[in-house]
Amino acid sequence: NAGVTQTPKFRVLKTGQSMTLLCAQDMNHEYMYWYRQDPGMGLRLIHYSVGEGTTAKGEVPDGYNVSRLKKQNFLLGLESAAPSQTSVYFCASSARAGGYNEQFFGPGTRLTVL
Amino acid sequence: AQTVTQSQPEMSVQEAETVTLSCTYDTSESDYYLFWYKQPPSRQMILVIRQEAYKQQNATENRFSVNFQKAAKSFSLKISDSQLGDAAMYFCAYRSPTGTASKLTFGTGTRLQVTL
Numbered sequence: 001n002a003g004v005t006q007t008p009k010f011r012v013l014k015t016g017q018s019m020t021l022l023c024a025q026d027m028n029h030e031y032m033y034w035y036r037q038d039p040g041m042g043l044r045l046i047h048y049s050v051g052e053g054t055t056a057k058g059e060v061p062d063g064y065n066v067s068r069l070k071k072q073n074f075l076l077g078l079e080s081a082a083p084s085q086t087s088v089y090f091c092a093s094s095a096r097a098g099g100y101n102e103q104f105f106g107p108g109t110r111l112t113v114l
Numbered sequence: 115a116q117t118v119t120q121s122q123p124e125m126s127v128q129e130a131e132t133v134t135l136s137c138t139y140d141t142s143e144s145d146y147y148l149f150w151y152k153q154p155p156s157r158q159m160i161l162v163i164r165q166e167a168y169k170q171q172n173a174t175e176n177r178f179s180v181n182f183q184k185a186a187k188s189f190s191l192k193i194s195d196s197q198l199g200d201a202a203m204y205f206c207a208y209r210s211p212t213g214t215a216s217k218l219t220f221g222t223g224t225r226l227q228v229t230l
């Protein structure tokens with residue numbers, strides 16, 4: 001049981017390049033999330049999904065796109081990377097059932113845009 | 115929108131001593147969930163403890179406990195018998211009741227140093 005995994009762990013891009021971050025979970029969770037973490041700002045929600053085929057905008061969605069074609073995968077895309085997108089990106093997932101709905105996090109991806 | 119405030123960017127504690135990390139939040143909801151996450155240098159986010167607003171009893175998990183003051187909208191984390199492995203960033207987080215996709219709102223974090 002791997003939990004939540006993220007690919008890649010590190011990446012360096014040049015301004016204007018594109019890339020896709022992959023998140024996978026094996027817990028059969030309905031909900032999935034993408035966050036970015038910047039110094040002094042905590043984690044901020046970029047996009048999220050409440051089920052296969054659905055996506056929604058979070059707090060800081062500009063410059064990012066997402067897709068959830070399969071329940072276990074949630075992709076985060078940067079079409080034209082900018083230095084302001086240099087950050088650590090975390091994926092998380094949670095079950096839909098009521099209660100605490102704890103979010104389980106992946107190990108993060110450190111992205112540098114030059 | 116809910117906000118979460120952690121007013122202590124850094125804290126330091128000696129090994130075996132007790133430390134309290136502060137967290138306040140702003141909400142108009144009556145039921146909600148609060149969490150403390152730990153982020154060690156490995157970057158992995160680890161859930162430390164959680165509390166439901168309707169439960170008056172403070173949550174405890176081994177050496178970790180909370181002081182939940184609903185009227186004051188305060189949710190502090192107490193770490194007893196601090197260990198070197200407790201050194202990490204600690205994030206307080208708020209979650210609205212079911213129906214909001216279980217989204218979390220995080221504070222800006224407190225970096226805890228543990229000294230010998």
